[in-house]
Amino acid sequence: MLRTTPFHPRTSLINQLQNWRRWSGYYTAGLYEMSHEREYWAIRNAAALFDVSPLMKYLIEGPDAARLLDRIVTRDVQKMSIGQVIYTPWCNAEGKVLDDGTVSRLGETTFRMTSADPNLRWLNLNAAGMDVSITDISDQMAALSLQGPKARVILNRCAAKSLDGLKYFRLMENAIAEVPVTISRTGYTGDLGYEIWMEAANALPVWDALMAAxxxxxxxxxxxxxxxxxxxxxxxxxxxxxxxxAHHALIESQKSSPFELGLGWAVNLEKGPFNGKQALVAEKAHGSEWMFVGLEVDWVGMERLFHEVGLPPQISPLTLRASLPVFKGSAQVGYASSSTWSPVLKKYIALAHVQKPYFEIGTDVLLEVTVEHQRKYAPAKVVKTPFYEPEWKKK
Amino acid sequence: MTSHTYDAIIIGGGHNGLINAAYLARAGKKVIVLERRPIVGGAAVTEEIFPGFRFTEFSYVVSLLRPEIIRELELPKHGLKILPLPSTFTPMENGDYIAAWDDHDKTRREIYRHSPKDADAYDDYARLMVRMAMAVKPLLSLIPPDLASLSPRDLVGLLKTGLYAASLSEKDLYAVAKLVTQSSGDLLDDWFETDALKGTKSASGIIGTFLGPRSPGTAYVLLHHYMGEIDGAFRAWGFAKNGSGGVTASIASAARALGVEIRTDAPVKQVIVKNGRAVGVALENGDEFHASVVVSAADPKRTFLQFVEPKYFPDEFITQIRNFRVRGSSGKLNLALSELPNFTALPGEGELHRGAVSISPSIDYIERAFDDAKYGQVSRRPYIDIIIPSMIDPEMAPPGQHVMSCFVQYVPYDVEGGWDESKKEAFAENVIATLEQYAPNIRRAIIGKQIITPVDIERIAGITGGNIFHGELLLHQLFFLRPAPQWADFRTPLPGYYLAASGAHPGGGIMGAAGKLSAQEILKDGLR
Known part of the structure; x- marks a missing residue:
């Protein structure tokens, strides 16, 4: 039996299709209405409220807390100011990515780490000989994510303190419905957004206050x-x-370095020793064989493929989490791992792993698509990500 | 008096004029747009008429804005967002309602409640319309072929049209033939028995025309509605963020980024003709602008009968333009509301408020509304197409309050005795009294209203006759006949002078095809 999050008494009542997915052993809503369209547009034009409680959360405290995290992640934790949040990957000794998540500095010697996978063992292994305590607070702490251009005005309506001064990737202590919360200006949508962290026992009044506001x-x-x-x-x-x-990969080719995932900006090779540093220094010197890039499919070319069989273009409005081969001429040079129709851009876009030298911005490639049960090749171009970045994201 | 020189001058800063300018600038041309009003947008404007309440004054939904225009001009980067309008709710005179929701099964159940037969027919009807729309849709992106011409370009166009038609079965072809000759009422009677369903569907065949659902030719216009639908998830149908003014603001921003100069408060008096060629325009204040080409994004009557002396056009052409039907037949009532309308058929706040609400209980109801208009009266009980923009885009009204856009038909331009304040008030009263029948709280909720008649559309947006499509979408005014035979390719009998707006093929709505296609033709002609 999967677990339910602290918000389940609310979310289960509004989940019209009872469409539940699994996320780290919890029920999580796939969508609440008959279609996810309004939920998507709430992210881009109003505000969408997500229950992100299933995230893994660790409290890391003690004189060596910063040292421990600095050893694990690829960014410089020692330099973080109190109230700062960073997004970062972390690697094994071969410089291959184990996970990615956020690190928040709550105090001089207190940090909270969020991750997608369990990391308790990894944290403890790395803490050998350090004066630090590591607590898995995943189940004790509920979390909501409020994302969209109206997120701030809504929070200002219900939070004890104004959010106006809270900068991108910073956090503050606050209260909503008299429940103490931490609010960080973070998210997973590329829009203005905040994440609200609270004790699981006090979760429901916060949900209600946000919905009302x-x-x-x-x-x-x-x-x-x-x-x-x-x-x-x-x-x-x-x-x-x-x-x-990396620790789930069965074969070497399944592993990726941060550089190969387009996370080179989050790798600090100047700081002291950290897991994977040596390998990453070498990779940086030689250049990466792979790169993670954006692909923009040429819609006219895509439409033509469908017209050839007498159909208007048909693409699922959902993100496809399946591998689509990427070609240059007749040679496969990569694969798209996520692709979607972007309602705001009116473009078909994909995130893809592409081999040297075809990952340069502007390179023309072909993306394999299935049109009426047949393999076809849609013209696409390597482009910069993010595909969509509103000006208010960081303002 | 000052003088300026450009490659192209565009008269009119509506969406087509701006799109035309953007495409010309994209090809490296030096372009200026001259707009009569202090703001760009034409009939696609959003204005704050009451503090905090923003009205999408005239046009209120984006129907067929070509996705290639959105992509090529990168309109999302310039703020364009087309938000979904997922449902249509039709309250009925007996206190019930019928609705099309955003879920197929839910809609089917809803229709089944009224007629199990209609529920099945609904799917088959939709499939046929989609197939036919597929056959017709490519025409929207093509220069219409001149059937009487033997020039290679036209033949290629004809062939292309023929090719799409050829993909239809013989049975479908007969259906197309029927569709272009039938009335929407007859077509829908063939398929359905539920009055409110037929009434609502027939309405999309009469919008912007001076015809009733029983008038032949209205069935074809229904098809236009389905063209947006065949794009499925890729559609550009919905409510634009910030209203229709949001669309033109994004196009203007894209145009400026491409180097287009936009001048507002610049009403054009006349097109300057030299040696039988349009070479510039003179503003009402005497300023002159010179260019290789002059593009009019105004309506055909203004373009050919007002901006240019008739002596530059053949008599026959002038006659055709004079006869071009531009009878305005619709109006708007824009309301600022303190609370949402509460429909007795489905009380409380619900998803219906995020979609369209259609006052169209039956075909007869709409035909009767037309009867009033035929003889110069505003419909006593009009067809009303309602959306509540503030439910879709929270920035349209102060928090907790709302704006409501009511498109009303029929509201004749030539109302008996002419329009005055008391007639306008009477028109608004007809609408409010009609709404009150279905949502009794509406009257007390109104804290401000803006009444727009076809005469206001003409006065404010500058469209002759106040016809929302710059000319009715009548079969004899479409494709190679729009705006006049032989002149459907955006060129005009006056060299250097082009038509780039809804009065040209393929017609109206916030589609932008005329603006883009005309720019392509101008560039083909080798604009220097």
């Missing part, structure tokens, strides 16, 4: 399907879809 601003509870479209538009990777965690 958001009513006049078009707030919509949203599920994984809408989130999956938005995160592809934002160029954000998903573990086990866009990459295989």
């Amino acid at each position: 958001g009513h006049d601003y078009g707030i919509a509870p949203a599920g994984i399907l809408a989130l999956d479209v938005a995160r592809v538009e934002a160029g954000l990777i998903l573990i086990e879809t866009d990459y295989t965690a």
Whole structure:
């Protein structure tokens, strides 16, 4: 039996299709309405409320907390100021990515780490000989994510303190419905957004207060399907879809380095020793064989493939989490791991792993698509990600 | 008096004028758009008429904005967002309702409640319309072939049209033939028995025309409705963020980014003709602009009868333009509301408020509304197409309050005795009294209203006759006949002078095809 999140008493009542997915052993809503369309547009035009409680959460405390995290992740934790949040991957000794998540500095010696996979063992292994305590708080802490251009005005309506001064990737202590919460300006949609962290026991009043405050601003509870479209538009990777965690990989070719995942910006080779540093220094020197890029499918070319069989274009409005081969001429040079129709851009887009030298921006490639049961090749171009980045994301 | 030189001058900053300018600029041309009003947008404008309440004043939904235009001009980067309008709710005179929701099964159940037979017919009807729309849709992106011409370009066009028609079965072809000759009422009677379903469907065949659902030719216009639908999830049908003004604002922003100069408060008095060629325009204030080509994004009457002296056109052409039907038949009532309308048929706030609400209880109801208009009266009980923009885009009204857009038909341009304030009030009263029948709280909820008649459309947006399509979508005014035989390819009898708006093929709605296709033709002609 899967577990239910602290918000289940609310979310289960509004899940019209009783469409549940699994996420780290929890029930999570695929969508709440008959279609995920309004939930998607709430992200892009109003505010969408996600229950992200199933995230793995660890509290890391003690004199060596910063040292431990600095040893694990690829970014510089020692330099983080109190109240700062970073997004970062972390690697094994071969410089291959194990997981990605966020690290929040709650105090001088107190951090919270979120991750997709369980990391308790990895944290403890790395903490050998350090003065640090590691607590898995995944079940004790509930989390909501409020994403969209109206997220701030809604929070300002119901939070004890104004969010106006809270910068991108910073957090603050606050209260909603008299429940103490931590609010971080983070998210997985590439839009303005906040994540709200609270004790599981106090979760429901926070949900109710946000829904009430958001009513006049078009707030919509949203599920994984809408989130999956938005995160592809934002160029954000998903573990086990866009990459295989190195310790889950059965063969070498399934592993990826942060550089190969387009996360080179999050690798600090200047800082002291950390897991995978040596391998990453070498890779940086030689250049990566693979790169994770955005593909924009030429819609006219795509339409033509359908017209050839007498059909208008037919593509699922959902993000496809399946591998689609990428070709240059007749040679396969990569694969798309997530692809979706972008409702805001009116474009078919994909996140893809592409081999050297075809990952350069502007390279023309072909994406394999299935048209009426036949393999066809749609013209596509390597483009910069994010595909969509509103000006208010960081403002 | 000042003088300026450009490659192209576009008269009119509506969506087609701006799209035309953007495409010309994209090809490296130096372009200026001259807009009469202080704001761009034409009939696609959003204005804050009451503080905090933003009305999408005239056009209110995006129907067929070509997706290639959205992509090529990168309109999303310039703020364009087309938000879904997922449902249509039709309250009935007996207190019940019928609705099309955003889920196929839910809609089927809903129709089944009224007629099990109609529920089945609904799917078959939709499939046939989609197949036919597929055959007709490519025409929207093509220059219409001139059937009487033997020039190679036209033959290629004809062949292309023929090819799409050839993909239809013989049975489908007969269906197309029937469709272009039938009335929407007859077509729908063939398929359905539920009055409110037929009434609602027939309405899309009469929007913007001076015809009733029993008038032949209206069935074809229904097809236009399905063209958006065959794009499925890729559709550009819905409510634009910030209203229709949001669409034109994004196009204007894209045009500016491409180097287009946009001048507002610049009403054009006349097109300057030299040696039988359009070479510039003179503004009402005397300023002159010179260019290799002049593009009019105004309606055909203004373009050919007002901006240019008739002596530059053949008599026959002038006659055709004079006869071009532009009878305005629709109006708007834009309301600022303190609360949502509460429909007795389905009380409370619900998903119906995020979609369209259609006052169209039967075909007879709409035909009767037309009867009033035929003889110069505003419909006593009009057809009303309602959306509540503030439910779709929270920025349209203050939190907790709402704006409601009511498209109303029939509202004749030539109302008996002419339009005055009391007639306008009477028109608004007809609408409010009609709405009150279905949502009794509407009257007390109104905190502001804007009444727009065809005369107001003409006065504010500058469209002759106040016809929302710059000319009715009548069969004899479509394709190679729009706006006049032999002149459906955006060129005009005056060299250097082009037509780029809804009065040209393929017609109206916020589609932009005329703006883009005309730019392509201008470039083909070798604009220097």
